[in-house]
Amino acid sequence: MLGEVYLTARQNRIVSLVLNGIYDLEKVSQHLGVKPEDIMRDITELSNKGLIVIHREVEKKLKITRIGKLYMEKGLPEKIVLSYYNECVDKRIEALTNCLSEKTGLDRDEISIGIQYIVKAKCGKILEGSLILGDPLICQQLLASAKHVEEVLRSIDREVKVSEEELADLRKRKMVEIVEKRVLRISPTPLLQELASKGLIKEKEIVTVVKPSMALELDKYVVKEFDLSIPVPRLPSVRKHPFMEFIDDLRDIMVSLGFEEVKGPHVEAEFWNFDVLYQAQDHPAREIHDTFFVKSDARASISSQLMERARRVHEKGWGYKWSPERAMRLVLRSQTTAVSARAIFERGEGEYRVFTIDRVFRPENLDAKHSMEFYQLDGIIVGKNVNFKHLLYFFKELAAALGIKEVWFKPGYFPFTEPSVEGYIRHPKLGWVEVFPGGVFRPEVMEILGAPGVKAVAWGIGVDRLAMQVLGIDDIRLLFTTDIEALKNMKYLGLPYKFSKTSGRNVGVAEYPQ
Ligand SMILES: N[C@@H](Cc1ccccc1)C(=O)O
Numbered sequence: 185m186l187g188e189v190y191l192t193a194r195q196n197r198i199v200s201l202v203l204n205g206i207y208d209l210e211k212v213s214q215h216l217g218v219k220p221e222d223i224m225r226d227i228t229e230l231s232n233k234g235l236i237v238i239h240r241e242v243e244k245k246l247k248i249t250r251i252g253k254l255y256m257e258k259g260l261p262e263k264i265v266l267s268y269y270n271e272c273v274d275k276r277i278e279a280l281t282n283c284l285s286e287k288t289g290l291d292r293d294e295i296s297i298g299i300q301y302i303v304k305a306k307c308g309k310i311l312e313g314s315l316i317l318g319d320p321l322i323c324q325q326l327l328a329s330a331k332h333v334e335e336v337l338r339s340i341d342r343e344v345k346v347s348e349e350e351l352a353d354l355r356k357r358k359m360v361e362i363v364e365k366r367v368l369r370i371s372p373t374p375l376l377q378e379l380a381s382k383g384l385i386k387e388k389e390i391v392t393v394v395k396p397s398m399a400l401e402l403d404k405y406v407v408k409e410f411d412l413s414i415p416v417p418r419l420p421s422v423r424k425h426p427f428m429e430f431i432d433d434l435r436d437i438m439v440s441l442g443f444e445e446v447k448g449p450h451v452e453a454e455f456w457n458f459d460v461l462y463q464a465q466d467h468p469a470r471e472i473h474d475t476f477f478v479k480s481d482a483r484a485s486i487s488s489q490l491m492e493r494a495r496r497v498h499e500k501g502w503g504y505k506w507s508p509e510r511a512m513r514l515v516l517r518s519q520t521t522a523v524s525a526r527a528i529f530e531r532g533e534g535e536y537r538v539f540t541i542d543r544v545f546r547p548e549n550l551d552a553k554h555s556m557e558f559y560q561l562d563g564i565i566v567g568k569n570v571n572f573k574h575l576l577y578f579f580k581e582l583a584a585a586l587g588i589k590e591v592w593f594k595p596g597y598f599p600f601t602e603p604s605v606e607g608y609i610r611h612p613k614l615g616w617v618e619v620f621p622g623g624v625f626r627p628e629v630m631e632i633l634g635a636p637g638v639k640a641v642a643w644g645i646g647v648d649r650l651a652m653q654v655l656g657i658d659d660i661r662l663l664f665t666t667d668i669e670a671l672k673n674m675k676y677l678g679l680p681y682k683f684s685k686t687s688g689r690n691v692g693v694a695e696y697p698q
């Protein structure tokens with residue numbers, strides 16, 4: 185005999201949606217005006233009661249890429265080139281590209297792609313460096329097929345099915361991509377259908393605690409029974425990203441060595457990134473590494489007294505006309521030495537040690553050893569009697585704390601330090617890698633920063649390279665990966681003195697400098 189089944193109001197609504205053929209969990213949750221994850225508990229309970237079945241599926245969906253969206257909005261580049269071709273007088277590729285780009289707002293790369301398609305389709309050819317259109321019939325065909333592609337894009341956008349052939353072309357041109365989506369579907373069981381048809385599904389308030397106030401109308405409620413036999417879901421244990429763990433440990437080491445942590449902005453004035461470091465505005469040393477410039481009219485504000493000091497020191501030392509306008513422009517900081525400089529300016533004379541661990545940005549081509557953004561650990565030791573030996577000692581001390589046995593030093597060059605040093609450590613696969621650049625800040629730097637005559641040793645350590653050594657990886661991209669499998673394989677055992685002998689990592693103690 186089937187008995188009555190009690191459901192909460194929400195479970196009852198879910199059940200009636202499912203009985204009406206709405207199986208997609210996302211749609212069900214939309215009907216209820218909540219997020220899918222909010223009804224997971226109800227879904228599990230309904231499934232435990234044998235009323236619904238949960239199906240987990242992977243659905244392939246088409247996604248329009250950034251390029252696809254651009255083409256949908258502006259039209260395919262070949263169409264644009266053809267439609268505006270007559271409006272540009274100079275048909276030489278360079279001039280034509282500029283003209284079309286100006287007229288249409290499409291960037292030059294896209295215009296070039298348009299021209300390539302026109303040539304490939306034989307609607308035009310390049311004669312003596314100019315694009316000359318040919319057979320109008322062929323161009324008409326090209327236009328028609330471009331329009332068709334745009335229509336296909338719009339169909340995909342409206343989630344209308346398109347043919348494999350049509351798709352192939354769009355995928356080749358990277359207008360769409362296939363993304364996999366995990367979807368949950370639920371369907372009614374025969375039991376549910378039977379209960380529903382006999383009107384045995386009842387809605388009640390389901391409570392876990394009976395309060396005295398309910399005593400008089402107990403039949404309004406159902407007290408929920410706990411089913412302790414249901415296995416609890418096993419969640420993967422959550423842990424910090426190994427690279428972040430390593431950075432935390434680095435921070436710990438710095439603090440234990442008596443350093444105070446400071447922070448500075450990612451968007452920085454050229455002034456702090458270069459000028460205070462005595463990197464001449466007209467000198468290639470300024471481009472010792474490439475820099476991302478911020479496309480904006482915004483300018484930094486810097487005290488005029490400080491600017492004046494920078495001007496005086498630059499003009500006296502380098503003999504050129506220093507430009508305050510240039511100094512006020514904004515960049516993505518290319519070195520955290522900007523933060524060290526700010527710290528000296530704020531603290532002035534006296535004795536102190538500060539450090540910062542943070543991201544810097546440089547336009548590099550991404551490969552195993554280079555990334556456009558990476559971490560640096562910059563620090564300074566400031567005081568009247570600080571000297572170069574303190575710097576070498578610091579590097580050795582840090583290496584020792586990290587369990588790195590070999591450090592090799594050679595003289596180096598940096599525009600703002602003299603003397604300068606480059607310290608190398610040995611990576612099992614990559615060989616000797618430079619991770620410890622540093623030096624004594626030049627007197628000019630200290631003068632600009634308002635601490636004339638004070639000594640400071642400074643460094644800017646490549647944290648990522650250090651991490652590659654410590655984490656045993658040989659590709660910098662892995663440090664930023666979100667691929668769980670790759671992350672599982674990345675073992676960070678912690679600092680040498682933090683793990684037990686049984687953990688298997690065998691590190692020796694670094695030798696201290698004499
Ligand atoms: N900022 C330098 C490193 C450095 C910092 C401080 C002193 C000397 C060198 C770089 O990024 O290459």
